[in-house]
Amino acid sequence: xxxxxxxxxxxxxxxxxLWIAAAARKxxxxxxxxxxxxxxxxxxxxxxxTYAATTYSAFMLVGLVGxxxxxxxxxxxxxxxxxxxxxxxxxxxxxxxxxxxxxYGHITxxxxxxxxxxxxxxxxxxxxxxxxxxxxxxxxxxxxxxFLVDGITGGSIPFMIGVFIMAGLSGFSALYAGMRSVxxxxxxxxxxMMATSIIALLFTLYHFFGSPAMFAAEAARKTxxxxxxxxxxxLFIGLSLPWAFFALTNPQxxxxxxxxxxxxxxxxxxxxxxxxxxxxxxxxxxxxLEAAIVIPGLENPxxxxxxxxxxxxxxxxxxxxxxxxxxxxSTLGSIILTLSSLFARDIxxxxxxxxxxxxERWLGRIVIxxxxxxxxxxxxxxxxxxxxxxxxxxxxxxxxxxxxIAAFFWRxxxxxxxLVSMGLGxxxxxxxxxxxxxxLGWWPSVWGGAIxxxxxxxxxxxxxxxxxxxxFISSVExxxxxxxxxxx
Amino acid sequence: MKGIYFLVIxxxxxxxxxxxxxxxxxxxxxxxxxxxxxxxxxxxxxxFAIIYTSQxxxxx
Numbered sequence: 001x002x003x004x005x006x007x008x009x010x011x012x013x014x015x016x017x018l019w020i021a022a023a024a025r026k027x028x029x030x031x032x033x034x035x036x037x038x039x040x041x042x043x044x045x046x047x048x049x050t051y052a053a054t055t056y057s058a059f060m061l062v063g064l065v066g067x068x069x070x071x072x073x074x075x076x077x078x079x080x081x082x083x084x085x086x087x088x089x090x091x092x093x094x095x096x097x098x099x100x101x102x103x104y105g106h107i108t109x110x111x112x113x114x115x116x117x118x119x120x121x122x123x124x125x126x127x128x129x130x131x132x133x134x135x136x137x138x139x140x141x142x143x144x145x146x147f148l149v150d151g152i153t154g155g156s157i158p159f160m161i162g163v164f165i166m167a168g169l170s171g172f173s174a175l176y177a178g179m180r181s182v183x184x185x186x187x188x189x190x191x192x193m194m195a196t197s198i199i200a201l202l203f204t205l206y207h208f209f210g211s212p213a214m215f216a217a218e219a220a221r222k223t224x225x226x227x228x229x230x231x232x233x234x235l236f237i238g239l240s241l242p243w244a245f246f247a248l249t250n251p252q253x254x255x256x257x258x259x260x261x262x263x264x265x266x267x268x269x270x271x272x273x274x275x276x277x278x279x280x281x282x283x284x285x286x287x288x289l290e291a292a293i294v295i296p297g298l299e300n301p302x303x304x305x306x307x308x309x310x311x312x313x314x315x316x317x318x319x320x321x322x323x324x325x326x327x328x329x330s331t332l333g334s335i336i337l338t339l340s341s342l343f344a345r346d347i348x349x350x351x352x353x354x355x356x357x358x359x360e361r362w363l364g365r366i367v368i369x370x371x372x373x374x375x376x377x378x379x380x381x382x383x384x385x386x387x388x389x390x391x392x393x394x395x396x397x398x399x400x401x402x403x404x405i406a407a408f409f410w411r412x413x414x415x416x417x418x419l420v421s422m423g424l425g426x427x428x429x430x431x432x433x434x435x436x437x438x439x440l441g442w443w444p445s446v447w448g449g450a451i452x453x454x455x456x457x458x459x460x461x462x463x464x465x466x467x468x469x470x471x472f473i474s475s476v477e478x479x480x481x482x483x484x485x486x487x488x
Numbered sequence: 489m490k491g492i493y494f495l496v497i498x499x500x501x502x503x504x505x506x507x508x509x510x511x512x513x514x515x516x517x518x519x520x521x522x523x524x525x526x527x528x529x530x531x532x533x534x535x536f537a538i539i540y541t542s543q544x545x546x547x548x
Contacts, residue, residue, distance in 0.1 A: 073521075074522075077522060080527065081502075081505055081526075083530050083533075084501055084502075084530050084533045085498070088498055091537050091541055095544070216520075220517055228515055229510070229514035229522045236506075266544070270541060271534075271537070278531060483545070484545045487543065
Protein backbone atom coordinates (compact mmCIF):
# COMPACT_ATOMS: atom_id res chain seq x y z
CA UNK A 1 0.00 0.00 0.00
CA UNK A 2 1.25 3.48 -0.83
CA UNK A 3 2.44 5.40 2.23
CA UNK A 4 0.34 8.37 1.13
CA UNK A 5 -2.88 6.41 1.69
CA UNK A 6 -1.74 5.38 5.15
CA UNK A 7 -0.84 8.96 6.03
CA UNK A 8 -4.20 10.23 4.78
CA UNK A 9 -6.05 7.53 6.75
CA UNK A 10 -4.13 8.19 9.98
CA UNK A 11 -4.36 11.98 9.78
CA UNK A 12 -8.00 12.02 8.67
CA UNK A 13 -9.08 9.65 11.39
CA UNK A 14 -6.96 11.49 13.96
CA UNK A 15 -8.64 14.79 13.04
CA UNK A 16 -12.09 13.29 13.74
CA UNK A 17 -10.91 11.78 17.04
CA LEU A 18 -9.45 15.14 18.12
CA TRP A 19 -12.71 16.89 17.24
CA ILE A 20 -14.59 14.42 19.46
CA ALA A 21 -12.08 14.95 22.28
CA ALA A 22 -12.58 18.71 21.98
CA ALA A 23 -16.36 18.28 22.16
CA ALA A 24 -15.95 16.09 25.25
CA ARG A 25 -13.88 18.76 26.99
CA LYS A 26 -16.81 21.19 26.82
CA UNK A 27 -18.79 18.84 29.09
CA UNK A 28 -15.99 18.46 31.61
CA UNK A 29 -16.48 19.73 35.16
CA UNK A 30 -13.87 20.37 37.85
CA UNK A 31 -12.49 17.63 40.12
CA UNK A 32 -10.38 14.51 40.04
CA UNK A 33 -13.41 12.23 39.66
CA UNK A 34 -14.44 14.13 36.53
CA UNK A 35 -10.97 13.83 34.98
CA UNK A 36 -10.28 10.19 35.83
CA UNK A 37 -13.75 8.55 35.60
CA UNK A 38 -15.94 11.09 33.84
CA UNK A 39 -17.69 12.09 37.05
CA UNK A 40 -19.63 8.76 37.05
CA UNK A 41 -21.93 10.36 34.49
CA UNK A 42 -21.47 8.18 31.40
CA UNK A 43 -24.43 6.56 29.67
CA UNK A 44 -24.75 2.88 28.80
CA UNK A 45 -23.66 3.01 25.18
CA UNK A 46 -20.53 5.09 25.79
CA UNK A 47 -19.69 2.97 28.86
CA UNK A 48 -20.08 -0.26 26.89
CA UNK A 49 -18.07 0.98 23.95
CA THR A 50 -15.23 2.38 26.05
CA TYR A 51 -15.12 -0.94 27.91
CA ALA A 52 -14.95 -2.76 24.57
CA ALA A 53 -12.41 -0.43 22.98
CA THR A 54 -10.22 -0.58 26.09
CA THR A 55 -10.36 -4.36 26.22
CA TYR A 56 -10.04 -5.13 22.53
CA SER A 57 -6.84 -3.75 21.17
CA ALA A 58 -4.30 -4.19 18.40
CA PHE A 59 -3.91 -7.62 19.97
CA MET A 60 -7.13 -8.74 18.29
CA LEU A 61 -6.49 -7.89 14.65
CA VAL A 62 -2.73 -8.37 14.88
CA GLY A 63 -1.92 -10.72 17.79
CA LEU A 64 -5.03 -12.93 17.78
CA VAL A 65 -5.03 -13.12 13.98
CA GLY A 66 -1.39 -14.24 14.21
CA UNK A 67 -2.14 -16.73 16.97
CA UNK A 68 -4.97 -18.27 14.93
CA UNK A 69 -2.77 -18.25 11.83
CA UNK A 70 -0.09 -20.22 13.69
CA UNK A 71 -2.01 -22.33 16.24
CA UNK A 72 -5.55 -22.57 14.87
CA UNK A 73 -8.93 -22.80 16.55
CA UNK A 74 -7.49 -22.96 20.08
CA UNK A 75 -7.00 -19.20 19.76
CA UNK A 76 -10.78 -18.80 19.51
CA UNK A 77 -11.23 -21.09 22.51
CA UNK A 78 -8.80 -19.09 24.59
CA UNK A 79 -10.41 -15.78 23.66
CA UNK A 80 -13.98 -17.06 24.14
CA UNK A 81 -13.00 -18.49 27.53
CA UNK A 82 -11.87 -15.00 28.45
CA UNK A 83 -15.21 -13.58 27.29
CA UNK A 84 -17.28 -16.16 29.20
CA UNK A 85 -15.43 -15.37 32.41
CA UNK A 86 -15.70 -11.64 31.81
CA UNK A 87 -19.46 -11.72 31.28
CA UNK A 88 -19.95 -13.72 34.48
CA UNK A 89 -17.52 -11.52 36.42
CA UNK A 90 -19.22 -8.36 35.21
CA UNK A 91 -22.71 -9.43 36.27
CA UNK A 92 -21.34 -10.52 39.65
CA UNK A 93 -18.77 -7.82 40.46
CA UNK A 94 -20.02 -4.93 38.29
CA UNK A 95 -22.86 -4.03 40.68
CA UNK A 96 -20.59 -4.41 43.72
CA UNK A 97 -17.87 -2.13 42.34
CA UNK A 98 -20.50 0.37 41.20
CA UNK A 99 -22.28 0.50 44.57
CA UNK A 100 -19.10 0.79 46.65
CA UNK A 101 -17.57 3.30 44.23
CA UNK A 102 -20.65 5.52 44.54
CA UNK A 103 -20.79 5.17 48.30
CA TYR A 104 -17.22 6.01 49.08
CA GLY A 105 -16.19 8.06 46.06
CA HIS A 106 -13.56 5.60 44.86
CA ILE A 107 -11.87 6.57 41.62
CA THR A 108 -9.38 3.71 41.26
CA UNK A 109 -9.83 -0.02 41.97
CA UNK A 110 -6.93 -0.04 44.48
CA UNK A 111 -8.83 2.57 46.52
CA UNK A 112 -11.55 -0.02 46.99
CA UNK A 113 -8.99 -2.53 48.28
CA UNK A 114 -7.43 0.02 50.64
CA UNK A 115 -10.88 0.86 52.00
CA UNK A 116 -11.98 -2.74 52.46
CA UNK A 117 -8.73 -3.91 54.04
CA UNK A 118 -8.22 -0.68 56.01
CA UNK A 119 -4.65 -0.40 54.81
CA UNK A 120 -3.38 2.17 52.31
CA UNK A 121 -0.33 0.06 51.48
CA UNK A 122 -2.62 -2.46 49.78
CA UNK A 123 -3.46 0.26 47.26
CA UNK A 124 0.19 1.24 46.85
CA UNK A 125 1.25 -2.35 46.12
CA UNK A 126 -1.70 -2.90 43.74
CA UNK A 127 -0.83 0.30 41.89
CA UNK A 128 2.86 -0.63 41.70
CA UNK A 129 2.05 -4.07 40.24
CA UNK A 130 -0.28 -2.44 37.72
CA UNK A 131 2.48 -0.10 36.58
CA UNK A 132 5.03 -2.88 36.26
CA UNK A 133 2.73 -5.17 34.30
CA UNK A 134 0.79 -2.69 32.19
CA UNK A 135 3.68 -0.76 30.69
CA UNK A 136 4.70 -3.81 28.59
CA UNK A 137 1.04 -4.40 27.72
CA UNK A 138 0.57 -0.77 26.65
CA UNK A 139 3.81 -1.01 24.68
CA UNK A 140 2.38 -4.02 22.85
CA UNK A 141 -0.28 -1.69 21.43
CA UNK A 142 2.43 0.59 20.09
CA UNK A 143 4.30 -2.39 18.67
CA UNK A 144 1.15 -3.63 16.97
CA UNK A 145 0.78 -0.28 15.27
CA UNK A 146 4.45 -0.16 14.35
CA PHE A 147 4.33 -3.62 12.77
CA LEU A 148 1.20 -2.69 10.89
CA VAL A 149 2.37 0.53 9.24
CA ASP A 150 5.77 -0.98 8.52
CA GLY A 151 4.18 -4.12 7.04
CA ILE A 152 1.50 -2.58 4.84
CA THR A 153 3.78 0.11 3.42
CA GLY A 154 6.65 -2.31 2.83
CA GLY A 155 8.82 -0.37 5.27
CA SER A 156 8.22 3.05 3.67
CA ILE A 157 6.72 4.21 6.96
CA PRO A 158 9.10 2.75 9.54
CA PHE A 159 8.02 0.91 12.69
CA MET A 160 8.92 3.77 15.02
CA ILE A 161 6.96 6.38 13.04
CA GLY A 162 3.80 4.33 13.61
CA VAL A 163 4.71 4.09 17.28
CA PHE A 164 5.16 7.86 17.63
CA ILE A 165 1.94 8.77 15.83
CA MET A 166 -0.15 6.45 17.94
CA ALA A 167 1.50 7.56 21.17
CA GLY A 168 0.81 11.18 20.22
CA LEU A 169 -2.89 10.65 19.57
CA SER A 170 -3.48 8.50 22.66
CA GLY A 171 -1.62 10.97 24.82
CA PHE A 172 -3.53 13.95 23.51
CA SER A 173 -6.91 12.30 24.08
CA ALA A 174 -6.06 11.39 27.67
CA LEU A 175 -4.40 14.72 28.47
CA TYR A 176 -7.07 16.91 26.95
CA ALA A 177 -10.20 15.92 28.86
CA GLY A 178 -9.38 12.74 30.75
CA MET A 179 -11.95 9.93 30.89
CA ARG A 180 -14.69 11.88 29.13
CA SER A 181 -12.65 12.42 25.97
CA VAL A 182 -11.13 8.95 26.19
CA UNK A 183 -14.59 7.38 26.55
CA UNK A 184 -16.15 9.42 23.75
CA UNK A 185 -13.28 8.75 21.37
CA UNK A 186 -13.35 5.10 22.51
CA UNK A 187 -17.02 4.90 21.49
CA UNK A 188 -16.15 6.31 18.08
CA UNK A 189 -13.19 3.96 17.89
CA UNK A 190 -15.26 0.93 18.87
CA UNK A 191 -17.87 1.66 16.21
CA UNK A 192 -15.04 2.15 13.70
CA MET A 193 -13.42 -1.12 14.76
CA MET A 194 -16.63 -3.11 14.40
CA ALA A 195 -17.85 -1.51 11.16
CA THR A 196 -14.50 -1.74 9.38
CA SER A 197 -13.84 -5.31 10.45
CA ILE A 198 -17.30 -6.53 9.35
CA ILE A 199 -16.89 -4.86 5.96
CA ALA A 200 -13.41 -6.32 5.58
CA LEU A 201 -14.43 -9.81 6.65
CA LEU A 202 -17.38 -9.98 4.27
CA PHE A 203 -15.26 -8.67 1.42
CA THR A 204 -12.39 -11.09 2.00
CA LEU A 205 -14.73 -14.07 2.40
CA TYR A 206 -16.33 -13.39 -0.98
CA HIS A 207 -13.19 -12.04 -2.70
CA PHE A 208 -10.84 -14.89 -1.81
CA PHE A 209 -13.23 -17.82 -1.45
CA GLY A 210 -16.49 -17.02 -3.26
CA SER A 211 -18.72 -17.33 -0.17
CA PRO A 212 -18.52 -18.08 3.58
CA ALA A 213 -19.57 -21.69 2.90
CA MET A 214 -16.80 -22.13 0.35
CA PHE A 215 -14.33 -20.64 2.84
CA ALA A 216 -15.41 -23.22 5.43
CA ALA A 217 -14.92 -26.03 2.92
CA GLU A 218 -11.55 -24.71 1.80
CA ALA A 219 -10.37 -24.28 5.38
CA ALA A 220 -11.24 -27.92 6.11
CA ARG A 221 -9.41 -29.02 2.96
CA LYS A 222 -6.28 -26.81 3.03
CA THR A 223 -5.67 -26.17 6.74
CA UNK A 224 -7.35 -29.07 8.60
CA UNK A 225 -4.81 -28.98 11.43
CA UNK A 226 -5.84 -25.41 12.28
CA UNK A 227 -9.47 -26.48 12.75
CA UNK A 228 -8.52 -29.24 15.17
CA UNK A 229 -7.87 -28.37 18.80
CA UNK A 230 -4.24 -29.36 19.21
CA UNK A 231 -3.18 -27.16 22.11
CA UNK A 232 -1.65 -28.80 25.16
CA UNK A 233 -3.52 -28.18 28.43
CA UNK A 234 -0.44 -26.28 29.64
CA LEU A 235 -0.67 -23.81 26.76
CA PHE A 236 -4.46 -23.43 26.84
CA ILE A 237 -4.72 -22.95 30.59
CA GLY A 238 -1.51 -20.95 30.77
CA LEU A 239 -2.84 -18.42 28.27
CA SER A 240 -6.48 -18.50 29.37
CA LEU A 241 -6.12 -18.30 33.15
CA PRO A 242 -4.73 -14.76 33.44
CA TRP A 243 -7.12 -13.47 30.79
CA ALA A 244 -10.05 -15.14 32.51
CA PHE A 245 -9.76 -12.71 35.42
CA PHE A 246 -8.78 -9.72 33.25
CA ALA A 247 -12.04 -7.91 34.11
CA LEU A 248 -11.05 -7.75 37.78
CA THR A 249 -7.28 -7.58 37.70
CA ASN A 250 -6.68 -5.02 34.95
CA PRO A 251 -7.44 -1.61 36.47
CA GLN A 252 -8.08 0.03 33.10
CA UNK A 253 -11.19 -2.14 32.70
CA UNK A 254 -12.22 -2.65 36.34
CA UNK A 255 -12.16 1.14 36.77
CA UNK A 256 -14.88 1.29 34.12
CA UNK A 257 -17.29 -0.41 36.49
CA UNK A 258 -17.40 2.98 38.28
CA UNK A 259 -18.36 5.11 35.29
CA UNK A 260 -22.02 4.32 34.38
CA UNK A 261 -24.52 6.91 35.59
CA UNK A 262 -27.24 4.42 36.59
CA UNK A 263 -28.16 0.78 37.05
CA UNK A 264 -29.64 0.76 33.55
CA UNK A 265 -26.40 2.14 32.09
CA UNK A 266 -24.38 -0.46 33.98
CA UNK A 267 -26.54 -3.22 32.49
CA UNK A 268 -26.23 -1.76 29.02
CA UNK A 269 -22.46 -1.54 29.44
CA UNK A 270 -22.30 -5.26 30.19
CA UNK A 271 -24.57 -6.26 27.32
CA UNK A 272 -23.08 -3.99 24.65
CA UNK A 273 -19.58 -5.04 25.60
CA UNK A 274 -20.49 -8.75 25.58
CA UNK A 275 -22.04 -8.63 22.14
CA UNK A 276 -19.19 -6.53 20.80
CA UNK A 277 -16.62 -8.96 22.17
CA UNK A 278 -18.42 -11.97 20.76
CA UNK A 279 -18.58 -10.57 17.23
CA UNK A 280 -15.08 -9.11 17.28
CA UNK A 281 -13.55 -12.40 18.43
CA UNK A 282 -15.24 -14.34 15.67
CA UNK A 283 -14.15 -11.78 13.08
CA UNK A 284 -10.52 -11.72 14.26
CA UNK A 285 -10.11 -15.49 14.29
CA UNK A 286 -11.74 -15.84 10.87
CA UNK A 287 -9.15 -13.38 9.54
CA UNK A 288 -6.46 -15.64 10.97
CA LEU A 289 -7.88 -18.72 9.26
CA GLU A 290 -8.29 -16.79 6.00
CA ALA A 291 -4.68 -15.61 6.15
CA ALA A 292 -3.45 -19.17 6.73
CA ILE A 293 -5.03 -20.19 3.42
CA VAL A 294 -4.28 -17.07 1.37
CA ILE A 295 -0.71 -16.37 2.56
CA PRO A 296 0.71 -19.56 4.11
CA GLY A 297 4.25 -19.92 5.42
CA LEU A 298 4.86 -16.58 7.15
CA GLU A 299 7.71 -16.76 9.64
CA ASN A 300 6.29 -14.07 11.94
CA PRO A 301 2.56 -14.72 12.54
CA UNK A 302 2.06 -11.19 13.87
CA UNK A 303 2.56 -10.03 10.28
CA UNK A 304 -0.32 -12.15 8.92
CA UNK A 305 -2.79 -9.26 9.03
CA UNK A 306 -0.47 -6.71 7.40
CA UNK A 307 0.25 -9.23 4.62
CA UNK A 308 -3.49 -9.93 4.20
CA UNK A 309 -4.05 -6.18 3.84
CA UNK A 310 -1.53 -6.22 1.01
CA UNK A 311 -3.77 -8.64 -0.91
CA UNK A 312 -6.99 -6.60 -0.82
CA UNK A 313 -7.99 -3.47 -2.79
CA UNK A 314 -6.42 -0.28 -1.50
CA UNK A 315 -9.62 1.25 -0.13
CA UNK A 316 -10.45 -1.87 1.85
CA UNK A 317 -6.89 -2.08 3.15
CA UNK A 318 -7.18 1.49 4.36
CA UNK A 319 -10.51 0.70 6.05
CA UNK A 320 -9.06 -2.27 7.95
CA UNK A 321 -5.98 -0.27 8.82
CA UNK A 322 -8.14 2.47 10.36
CA UNK A 323 -9.95 -0.17 12.44
CA UNK A 324 -6.71 -1.54 13.86
CA UNK A 325 -5.37 1.98 14.43
CA UNK A 326 -8.57 2.74 16.38
CA UNK A 327 -8.28 -0.43 18.45
CA UNK A 328 -4.67 0.17 19.45
CA UNK A 329 -5.10 3.87 20.14
CA SER A 330 -8.15 3.43 22.37
CA THR A 331 -6.54 0.75 24.50
CA LEU A 332 -3.34 2.71 24.96
CA GLY A 333 -5.21 5.90 25.88
CA SER A 334 -7.30 4.08 28.47
CA ILE A 335 -4.31 2.33 30.06
CA ILE A 336 -2.23 5.45 30.47
CA LEU A 337 -5.17 7.42 31.86
CA THR A 338 -5.91 4.68 34.40
CA LEU A 339 -2.26 4.35 35.39
CA SER A 340 -2.05 8.11 35.84
CA SER A 341 -5.06 7.95 38.18
CA LEU A 342 -3.41 5.13 40.13
CA PHE A 343 -0.29 7.24 40.59
CA ALA A 344 -2.18 10.36 41.64
CA ARG A 345 -4.73 8.65 43.92
CA ASP A 346 -3.00 5.56 45.26
CA ILE A 347 0.67 6.50 45.40
CA UNK A 348 1.07 10.29 45.55
CA UNK A 349 -1.96 10.80 47.79
CA UNK A 350 -0.70 8.11 50.13
CA UNK A 351 2.48 10.06 50.80
CA UNK A 352 0.92 13.54 50.51
CA UNK A 353 -2.72 13.17 51.63
CA UNK A 354 -3.43 16.91 51.40
CA UNK A 355 -2.92 17.16 47.63
CA UNK A 356 -5.73 19.33 46.14
CA UNK A 357 -7.83 17.71 43.41
CA UNK A 358 -6.55 20.19 40.84
CA UNK A 359 -2.99 19.12 41.60
CA GLU A 360 -4.06 15.48 41.25
CA ARG A 361 -5.22 16.22 37.72
CA TRP A 362 -1.95 17.91 36.81
CA LEU A 363 0.02 15.12 38.39
CA GLY A 364 -2.00 12.70 36.28
CA ARG A 365 -1.13 14.64 33.14
CA ILE A 366 2.60 14.56 33.92
CA VAL A 367 2.42 10.81 34.54
CA ILE A 368 0.65 10.32 31.21
CA UNK A 369 3.61 11.94 29.42
CA UNK A 370 6.15 9.89 31.37
CA UNK A 371 4.24 6.67 30.69
CA UNK A 372 4.10 7.37 26.99
CA UNK A 373 7.87 7.87 26.99
CA UNK A 374 8.39 4.58 28.81
CA UNK A 375 6.09 2.72 26.40
CA UNK A 376 7.88 4.16 23.38
CA UNK A 377 11.25 2.99 24.73
CA UNK A 378 9.82 -0.47 25.46
CA UNK A 379 8.31 -0.74 21.97
CA UNK A 380 11.61 0.32 20.44
CA UNK A 381 13.20 -2.89 21.73
CA UNK A 382 10.42 -4.98 20.09
CA UNK A 383 10.48 -7.86 22.59
CA UNK A 384 8.84 -11.21 21.65
CA UNK A 385 5.41 -12.05 20.29
CA UNK A 386 2.67 -9.55 21.06
CA UNK A 387 0.45 -12.35 22.32
CA UNK A 388 3.02 -13.53 24.83
CA UNK A 389 3.72 -10.02 26.09
CA UNK A 390 0.02 -9.35 26.56
CA UNK A 391 -0.47 -12.64 28.35
CA UNK A 392 2.55 -11.98 30.57
CA UNK A 393 1.00 -8.71 31.70
CA UNK A 394 -2.28 -10.39 32.58
CA UNK A 395 -0.36 -13.22 34.25
CA UNK A 396 1.35 -10.76 36.53
CA UNK A 397 -1.86 -8.92 37.33
CA UNK A 398 -3.54 -12.21 38.23
CA UNK A 399 -1.90 -11.96 41.65
CA UNK A 400 -4.48 -9.32 42.57
CA UNK A 401 -7.46 -11.60 41.87
CA UNK A 402 -7.72 -13.30 45.29
CA UNK A 403 -7.63 -9.99 47.19
CA UNK A 404 -10.25 -8.42 44.89
CA ILE A 405 -12.63 -11.40 44.96
CA ALA A 406 -12.27 -11.90 48.71
CA ALA A 407 -12.96 -8.21 49.35
CA PHE A 408 -16.63 -8.90 48.63
CA PHE A 409 -17.00 -12.51 49.68
CA TRP A 410 -14.59 -13.55 52.45
CA ARG A 411 -14.90 -11.95 55.85
CA UNK A 412 -11.63 -13.48 57.08
CA UNK A 413 -9.57 -11.78 54.34
CA UNK A 414 -6.95 -9.45 55.78
CA UNK A 415 -4.65 -6.66 54.69
CA UNK A 416 -1.62 -8.79 55.54
CA UNK A 417 -2.96 -11.55 53.29
CA UNK A 418 -3.50 -9.08 50.47
CA LEU A 419 -0.08 -7.46 50.87
CA VAL A 420 1.91 -10.69 51.10
CA SER A 421 0.05 -12.44 48.30
CA MET A 422 0.25 -9.52 45.90
CA GLY A 423 3.81 -8.56 46.77
CA LEU A 424 5.40 -11.98 46.95
CA GLY A 425 3.12 -13.49 44.30
CA UNK A 426 3.90 -10.62 41.95
CA UNK A 427 7.65 -10.97 42.40
CA UNK A 428 7.54 -14.76 41.93
CA UNK A 429 5.38 -14.50 38.80
CA UNK A 430 7.52 -11.74 37.28
CA UNK A 431 10.77 -13.61 37.95
CA UNK A 432 9.35 -16.80 36.42
CA UNK A 433 8.27 -14.93 33.28
CA UNK A 434 11.53 -12.99 32.95
CA UNK A 435 13.71 -16.04 33.60
CA UNK A 436 11.53 -18.21 31.37
CA UNK A 437 10.84 -20.72 34.15
CA UNK A 438 8.02 -23.17 33.31
CA UNK A 439 8.08 -25.89 36.02
CA LEU A 440 6.55 -29.17 34.76
CA GLY A 441 5.64 -27.32 31.57
CA TRP A 442 3.02 -25.11 33.26
CA TRP A 443 3.09 -21.36 32.64
CA PRO A 444 4.22 -18.86 35.30
CA SER A 445 0.68 -17.49 35.46
CA VAL A 446 -0.58 -20.87 36.72
CA TRP A 447 2.15 -21.20 39.35
CA GLY A 448 1.91 -17.53 40.29
CA GLY A 449 -1.87 -17.78 40.61
CA ALA A 450 -1.69 -20.89 42.79
CA ILE A 451 1.07 -19.50 45.03
CA UNK A 452 -0.82 -16.21 45.40
CA UNK A 453 -4.02 -17.98 46.38
CA UNK A 454 -2.24 -20.10 49.00
CA UNK A 455 -0.38 -17.11 50.41
CA UNK A 456 -3.54 -15.03 50.57
CA UNK A 457 -5.59 -17.72 52.31
CA UNK A 458 -2.77 -18.80 54.65
CA UNK A 459 -1.72 -15.34 55.81
CA UNK A 460 -5.35 -14.17 56.15
CA UNK A 461 -6.16 -17.13 58.40
CA UNK A 462 -3.37 -16.32 60.84
CA UNK A 463 -3.95 -12.57 60.96
CA UNK A 464 -6.85 -10.44 62.15
CA UNK A 465 -9.40 -9.10 59.66
CA UNK A 466 -10.50 -5.45 59.80
CA UNK A 467 -13.15 -4.71 62.42
CA UNK A 468 -15.82 -3.76 59.92
CA UNK A 469 -15.19 -6.49 57.30
CA UNK A 470 -18.45 -8.18 58.17
CA UNK A 471 -20.38 -4.92 58.06
CA PHE A 472 -18.81 -3.97 54.71
CA ILE A 473 -19.81 -7.22 53.02
CA SER A 474 -23.27 -7.33 54.60
CA SER A 475 -24.08 -3.75 53.67
CA VAL A 476 -23.03 -4.33 50.05
CA GLU A 477 -25.23 -7.43 49.88
CA UNK A 478 -28.20 -5.52 51.31
CA UNK A 479 -27.68 -2.71 48.86
CA UNK A 480 -27.65 -5.17 45.96
CA UNK A 481 -31.19 -6.15 46.93
CA UNK A 482 -32.26 -2.58 47.63
CA UNK A 483 -30.98 -1.40 44.24
CA UNK A 484 -32.72 -4.25 42.47
CA UNK A 485 -29.62 -6.11 41.34
CA UNK A 486 -31.12 -9.27 42.78
CA UNK A 487 -34.31 -10.33 44.50
CA UNK A 488 -32.99 -11.60 47.85
CA MET B 489 -25.37 -12.50 41.57
CA LYS B 490 -24.70 -14.30 44.82
CA GLY B 491 -21.16 -15.55 45.22
CA ILE B 492 -22.13 -19.20 45.47
CA TYR B 493 -24.23 -19.07 42.28
CA PHE B 494 -21.34 -17.37 40.51
CA LEU B 495 -18.95 -20.11 41.61
CA VAL B 496 -21.25 -22.94 40.56
CA ILE B 497 -22.05 -21.46 37.15
CA UNK B 498 -18.40 -20.61 36.54
CA UNK B 499 -17.28 -24.13 37.47
CA UNK B 500 -19.89 -25.76 35.25
CA UNK B 501 -19.20 -23.57 32.23
CA UNK B 502 -15.44 -23.95 32.64
CA UNK B 503 -15.76 -27.73 32.80
CA UNK B 504 -17.82 -27.81 29.62
CA UNK B 505 -15.52 -25.27 27.97
CA UNK B 506 -12.48 -27.52 28.52
CA UNK B 507 -13.83 -31.07 28.55
CA UNK B 508 -15.85 -31.03 25.34
CA UNK B 509 -13.03 -29.82 23.03
CA UNK B 510 -10.35 -31.98 24.66
CA UNK B 511 -12.32 -35.22 24.89
CA UNK B 512 -15.02 -35.12 22.24
CA UNK B 513 -14.61 -32.78 19.28
CA UNK B 514 -10.99 -31.59 19.29
CA UNK B 515 -9.95 -33.96 16.51
CA UNK B 516 -12.62 -32.90 14.00
CA UNK B 517 -11.17 -30.73 11.21
CA UNK B 518 -14.23 -28.56 10.64
CA UNK B 519 -15.50 -25.13 11.57
CA UNK B 520 -18.62 -26.93 12.74
CA UNK B 521 -16.66 -28.59 15.56
CA UNK B 522 -14.60 -26.64 18.14
CA UNK B 523 -15.13 -23.30 16.42
CA UNK B 524 -18.91 -23.63 16.50
CA UNK B 525 -18.89 -25.15 19.99
CA UNK B 526 -16.98 -22.31 21.64
CA UNK B 527 -19.01 -19.71 19.77
CA UNK B 528 -22.30 -21.32 20.81
CA UNK B 529 -21.21 -21.72 24.44
CA UNK B 530 -20.15 -18.09 24.70
CA UNK B 531 -23.34 -16.88 23.06
CA UNK B 532 -25.37 -18.95 25.51
CA UNK B 533 -23.57 -17.28 28.43
CA UNK B 534 -24.26 -13.84 26.93
CA UNK B 535 -27.96 -14.68 26.53
CA PHE B 536 -27.99 -15.85 30.16
CA ALA B 537 -26.44 -12.52 31.19
CA ILE B 538 -29.02 -10.55 29.21
CA ILE B 539 -31.87 -12.45 30.85
CA TYR B 540 -30.31 -12.32 34.32
CA THR B 541 -29.63 -8.59 34.20
CA SER B 542 -33.13 -7.77 32.94
CA GLN B 543 -34.19 -7.67 36.63
CA UNK B 544 -31.57 -5.04 37.49
CA UNK B 545 -33.13 -1.85 38.71
CA UNK B 546 -36.45 -3.46 39.64
CA UNK B 547 -36.63 -3.06 43.40
CA UNK B 548 -38.03 -5.98 45.35
